[in-house]
Amino acid sequence: MSTxxxxxxxxxxxxxxxxxxxxxxxxxxxxxxxxxxxxAHGSLYMVGAYFMASFVQATGSFWLGLPLALGATxxxxxxxxxxxxxxxxxRDHLTQVLATFAIILIANEAVRIAWGSxxxxxxxxxxxxxxVTLPGGLHYASYRLLxxxxxxxxxxxxxxxxxxxxxxxxxxxGASNREMAIAMGVNIRRLFTIVFALGAALCALAGAMLxxxxxxxxxxxxxxxxxxxxxxxxxxxxxxxxxxVGSLLVGIxxxxxxxxxxxxxxxxLPPQLASAAGPAIASVLIYLLMAVVLYFRPQGLFPAxx
Amino acid sequence: xxxAVAVFALLALFPLVMQSMDGLFYVSLASRILIYAxxxxxxxxxxxxxxxxxxxxxxxxxxxxxxxxxxxxxxVRSAWIAWPAAxxxxxxxxxxxxxxxxxxxxxxxxxxxxxxxQMIYYIFVSLKTYGGDDGLSMPGRSTVGMDVNLRDELxxxxxxxxxxxxVLYGLKRLVHSRFGRVIDAIRENEARAxxxxxxxxxxxxxxxxxxGAVAGLAGALIANQSxxxxxxxxxxxxxxxxxxxxxxxxxxxxxxxxxxxTVLLALEHLIADYRIGWVASLAPNYQDHAGLAIGxxxxxxxxxxxxxxxxxxxxxxx
Numbered sequence: 112m113s114t115x116x117x118x119x120x121x122x123x124x125x126x127x128x129x130x131x132x133x134x135x136x137x138x139x140x141x142x143x144x145x146x147x148x149x150x151a152h153g154s155l156y157m158v159g160a161y162f163m164a165s166f167v168q169a170t171g172s173f174w175l176g177l178p179l180a181l182g183a184t185x186x187x188x189x190x191x192x193x194x195x196x197x198x199x200x201x202r203d204h205l206t207q208v209l210a211t212f213a214i215i216l217i218a219n220e221a222v223r224i225a226w227g228s229x230x231x232x233x234x235x236x237x238x239x240x241x242x243v244t245l246p247g248g249l250h251y252a253s254y255r256l257l258x259x260x261x262x263x264x265x266x267x268x269x270x271x272x273x274x275x276x277x278x279x280x281x282x283x284x285g286a287s288n289r290e291m292a293i294a295m296g297v298n299i300r301r302l303f304t305i306v307f308a309l310g311a312a313l314c315a316l317a318g319a320m321l322x323x324x325x326x327x328x329x330x331x332x333x334x335x336x337x338x339x340x341x342x343x344x345x346x347x348x349x350x351x352x353x354x355x356v357g358s359l360l361v362g363i364x365x366x367x368x369x370x371x372x373x374x375x376x377x378x379x380l381p382p383q384l385a386s387a388a389g390p391a392i393a394s395v396l397i398y399l400l401m402a403v404v405l406y407f408r409p410q411g412l413f414p415a416x417x
Numbered sequence: 418x419x420x421a422v423a424v425f426a427l428l429a430l431f432p433l434v435m436q437s438m439d440g441l442f443y444v445s446l447a448s449r450i451l452i453y454a455x456x457x458x459x460x461x462x463x464x465x466x467x468x469x470x471x472x473x474x475x476x477x478x479x480x481x482x483x484x485x486x487x488x489x490x491x492x493v494r495s496a497w498i499a500w501p502a503a504x505x506x507x508x509x510x511x512x513x514x515x516x517x518x519x520x521x522x523x524x525x526x527x528x529x530x531x532x533x534x535q536m537i538y539y540i541f542v543s544l545k546t547y548g549g550d551d552g553l554s555m556p557g558r559s560t561v562g563m564d565v566n567l568r569d570e571l572x573x574x575x576x577x578x579x580x581x582x583x584v585l586y587g588l589k590r591l592v593h594s595r596f597g598r599v600i601d602a603i604r605e606n607e608a609r610a611x612x613x614x615x616x617x618x619x620x621x622x623x624x625x626x627x628x629g630a631v632a633g634l635a636g637a638l639i640a641n642q643s644x645x646x647x648x649x650x651x652x653x654x655x656x657x658x659x660x661x662x663x664x665x666x667x668x669x670x671x672x673x674x675x676x677x678x679t680v681l682l683a684l685e686h687l688i689a690d691y692r693i694g695w696v697a698s699l700a701p702n703y704q705d706h707a708g709l710a711i712g713x714x715x716x717x718x719x720x721x722x723x724x725x726x727x728x729x730x731x732x733x734x735x
Contacts, residue, residue: 148524150657198720204470204524209664210719212657216712224706337535337653344528391543398532398539402517405529409521 115249120370121363126255128362129262133317134335135342135354136269137310143286143349145200145303150211151191152314152339153332154218159184159315160327161226164233173236180319181312188311192304219329228329233322258320265316266355273351282306286349338365341397345404347411356412361397368393424672425582432574444570445642450682451577451675452638455584457662458674459631464660465669466592467624468604469519472527473534474659476514477507477629479651481636483541486553486646496559496567500637507633508626510537515625519618531653538651552647559641567641577638581675584631589671591627600624665718684711 138152162183167176195214199207234240235254242250273279281302284292293299318327325331342361346353373389380388404412428451432444456478463469481503488499514533521529547553558567567573591597599620602610611617640646649655658681666677688707 142524148527195716204527205464205660205664205668206719208472208657209661210716212661213712213715213719216708216715220706220709220712224709333654337531340528341532344525344532348524391540394539394543395536398536401532402529405521405525406517409525 116370118245118249119251120367122251122255122259123370124363124366125359126259126262126362127366128359129259129266130317130321131335131338131342131362132262132266132355132358133313134339135346135358136351137306137313138339139343139346139349139351139354140282140286140306141310142343144282144289144299144306146289147196147200148204148207148211149196150208150336151214151218152310153336154215155184155188155191155311155314155332156318156335157222157329157332158187158218158318159311160233160318160322160331161222161231162315163319163322164231164327165226167233173234177316177319181315184315184318185308185312188314189304189308191311192307196307197300197303215333223329230326230328233319233327235323254323258324261316261320265313269313269351270355278302278305338397341401343411345401345411347413350411350413353411353413360400364400365393365397368396372396421585424675425578428578429575432571436571441570444574446682446686448570448574448577449639449642450678451574451581452635452642453659453662453678453682454675455577455581455638456632456635456674457659457666457678458581458584458588459628459635460659461663461666461669461674462588462591462631463625463628464663465667465673466597466604467600467621467628469621469625470527471518471530471625471628472653472656472660473514473530473532474628474632475651475653475655476534476537477511477632478636478639478655478659479541479646479648480510480537481507481633482640482646482650483547483553483636484633485559485637485640486555487547489555489557489559489640490547490553494557494560496561499559500634503637503640504630504633507636508630511626511629511632512622515622515629519621519625531656534651534656535653538648538653541651542648548646548648550648552645552649555640555644555646557644559637573641580634580638584634585671585675592671596620596623661715665715681711684714 134152134156138149141147141149141152159180163176163180166179166183167173170176170179191214195210199210239254239257241253243253243256245251271279273282281292281297284295284297285299285302289299318331338361342357343354344357345360346355346357369390372393373385376385376389376392428447431447435441435443435447456474459477460471460474463471463474484503484506485499488494488502493499514530518526518529518533541547542550558573561567565572567576592601599610599615602613603615603617603620607617636650639650662677662681663673664677665680666673666675685707688710
C-alpha cells in the first residue's frame with residue numbers, strides 16, 4: 112500500500128465528502144429549523160444536474176451554465192417551499208414522508224418527460240480534463256481538484272454566512288429553539304423560504320459538479336439522499352459544523368473502505384472469501400459508523416439543540 | 418365482524434368472477450396485492466399500534482424472500498421448511514436490529530432502522546453467489562405436498578388470502594389482548610407506562626420482532642409470487658413504499674395495510690392498463706408516466722385526508 116495510493120484515496124474521499132456536504136447542509140437546516148423530513152431533497156440534486164446539462168449545452172460553456180443552473184434550481188426550490196412544503200411544517204413526520212415521497216415520484220416522472228429516460232452526458236470544462244501533478248509525484252484529475260476547491264470555498268462561505276451574519280444568526284436561533292425565535296419576532300416563514308432556496312442551490316451545485324463524474328440520470332438523487340441523511344444524523348441535526356464533519360467522515364470512510372478493505376482482507380483471508388467480503392463490508396461501513404455514533408452520542412456529534 | 422366476513426367473501430369470489438371473464442392475469446395481480454397487504458399490515462403493527470416509525474421494514478420483507486430464494490436454489494423447495502426458515506430469519510434480524518434501534522427515539526429511530534436496512538441491502542447486493550445486483554431466479558414455487566400445486570394461480574391466490582386472513586385475525590386478537598393494551602399505553606405515554614412498572618423496552622422489542630416475523634412471511638410469499646428475488650426488495654424505496662401503503666390506508670387501523678396496498682398497486686396497474694380518453698387527448702403518453710399520477714394522488718390525499726383512506730370511513734368522535 113503505497114503513500115501515493117493512500118493520498119489519492121484520501122483526496123477522493125475529501126472530494127466526495129465535500130459534495131455530500133453541499134446536500135447535507137441544506138437538509139440539516141430544513142430538518143433542524145422546521146423539524147421537517149424532506150425526502151425530496153435528492154430530487155433537487157437531480158433537477159440541478161439536469162438543468163446544468165441543458166444550460167451547458169445551450170450556452171456552450173460550463174461556467175455560464177453553472178450560475179444559470181443554480182439560479183433555476185433555487186427558484187424551483189423556493190416555489191416548492193411556498194406552494195407545498197409550507198403546508199407540511201405543522202404536520203407529523205409520517206405525513207411529511209408521504210408528501211415528499213410523492214414529490215420524488217412526480218419529480219422523477221417530470222424529468223423523464225422533459226429530458227427522456229436515457230442518462231445524459233455532462234462534460235467537464237475542456238481546460239480541466241487532464242491530470243495535474245501534485246507535490247509528491249501524484250497525478251490527480253484536475254477536475255476533481257476543482258471540486259475539492261469549490262466544495263471547500265462553499266463550506267467556508269457557508270460557515271461565514273451562518274456564524275457571522277444576521278441571517279445566519281436567525282438561522283441558528285431557529286435551529287436551536289424555533290418557538291423562542293418566533294416569540295422574539297423572527298419572521299420564520301420568510302427565513303425558511305430563503306434557507307430552502309439556498310439549500311436547493313447547494314443541491315444544484317453538487318449535482319452540477321458531480322455530473323461529469325457520475326451519470327446524470329433519473330433516480331440519481333435517491334441513493335445520495337440516504338447518504339446525506341446519514342451525514343446529518345452523525346453530525347447532529349441542525350448543525351452546519353456537524354454536517355461538515357459528518358460529510359468528510361462519511362466521504363473518507365466510504366472511499367477508503369472501498370479501496371483498502373479488499374486489500375486488508377486479502378492479507379489474512381483466502382482470496383475467494385476476501386473478494387466477496389471486502390466490497391460487502393466496505394459498503395456497509397458508513398452505516399456501521401452511524402450506528403456506532405448513535406449508540407454513544409444519540410444526538411449526533413454536534414447537537415444543535417442545547 | 419360483519420365487515421370482515423363481507424370483505425373476505427368478496428375477495429374469495431373475485432378469482433371466480435375473473436376466471437369466468439378469462440382474466441387470470443388479474444388473479445395474479447390480486448395475489449401480489451394481498452402479499453403486499455400482509456407486509457404493510459406487519460409494518461402497521463409497529464408503526465400504527467406501537468408508534469415506532471420503522472423506515473427499514475424492507476429488511477425483513479427482503480430477508481424472508483432471500484431465505485426462500487436461496488434455499489430453493491440450494492434444492493430445499495418444501496414450503497414446510499423454507500417458509501418457517503424465512504419467518505425465523507426475519508424475526509432474528511428484527512430482534513438484533515430492534516434491540517439496538519429501540520434505544521433511540523423519534524427521528525433517530527427512523528434513521529437507524531433505515532441504516533440497518535441499507536446494510537442488509539448492500540450485503541445481499543454483494544452476495545455474487547446468489548445473484549448480487551441481478552437478483553436470484555428460483556427454479557419454481559415452493560412445494561407443499563398433499564397433491565396441492567402452488568403453481569396453479571387459483572390455489573396460490575386462496576393460500577395467500579387465507580394467510581392474510583390469519584394475519585389480520587392475529588393482529589386483531591393481538592391488539593385487543595393484554596399485550597396490545599400495554600403497547601397502546603406505551604405509544605400514548607411511554608414515561609407513564611414505564612412508571613406503572615411495565616418493562617417498556619421488552620414490550621416494544623417483542624412487538625418489533627412479531628412484526629418482523631410477519632414481514633418475513635410476506636417476503637417468503639413474494640419470492641414465490643414471481644419466482645424471482647431481487648435486491649430491490651430490500652432497498653429503502655421498498656421500505657418507503659410499505660410505509661406509504663400504511664399511511665395511505667390508515668395508520669393504526671386493522672384494514673389500513675390492505676386498503677393501502679390495494680389502492681397503491683391497483684392504481685399503478687389501472688393507469689398502465691386502461692386508457693382514459695380525455696386524459697389521453699391532453700397528454701398522449703400519460704400511461705408511460707404512472708409515477709406522476711400516483712404522486713399527484715398521494716399529494717392530494719395528504720392535503721385532503723390527513724388520517725388516510727380508512728380515516729374517511731371512520732365516524733368522527735364528537
